[in-house]
Amino acid sequence: MLYLLVMRPVMLPNGIEQIRFQDTCAEAIDFLKQRKISDVNQACRKLLEVSTDIPPSKVKGDRSKSVLFDGCKLAKSLHCLQTEKKWEFISHVWVEMLCYAATKCRWNRHAQQLCRGGELLTHVWLLMAHLGITEQFQISKGHARVRLIVH
Template identity: 75%
Template sequence: MLPNGIGQIRFQDTCAEANEFFQERKSVCVGDQARIILLEVSTEVPPSKVKGDRSKSVLFEGCRLAKSLQCLEIEKKWELVSHVWVEMLCYAANKCRWNHHAQQLTLGGELITHVWLLLAHFGITEQFQISKGHARAKLIVH
């Protein structure tokens, strides 16, 4: 439901790089095997230094992030991940056009559409803003 642009390009480049990465290793990796192989990737040199700005893939940035998350305690790790997911979900809901959300509602809606409706209800979407002087609700996610 998101608009085309750099996100679509990054997604396509990341899929292509992941396919190439696993084909080079001539192994069909599923689940834990793939995770272990990706965690073994050397991330000391940033991908931008290796490939420059040619690739828009985020595969190896993801490997770097996964390695840094491995150092955290389990509670802190899940707290951080949950905060990031909520932020990403709210961002994505706001970036999708209102008519796409309306179309999804005729089919029952997707999670992102229901989040968009909740944000609209609280007046914190880009499409619907509460004008000055009116009461605003504050959304606190725990």
């Protein structure tokens, strides 16, 4: 999903995602610089130590669109789960996000990606359409007819 946000943002629903991504990156960079952290393991430990008792809206107001705090809160919650339950939870959330993004991407964007071999998102979209689990492809009345035009 991060790859799509950075490399193929036109495939994601329009919204505040780019602003959130930029604010979160800026906040993470500031967090790491202030603590002079350059090691990934140390960064993970420090992020788990962030106090999540007071929501950032109480401290910063509504100015920041960063989700770093929410990420720290989620990481703490996941850290407490057993490994099997943790990965099960992560996989369910990831599949839900992937399916949501696949259905919200416009059909012409998927078509453009198919010309290049397709993105995972496009293949998920096609599979969902094939299985009849997308709103765009469900036929509510009558029979659908397809006509092949050969030039």
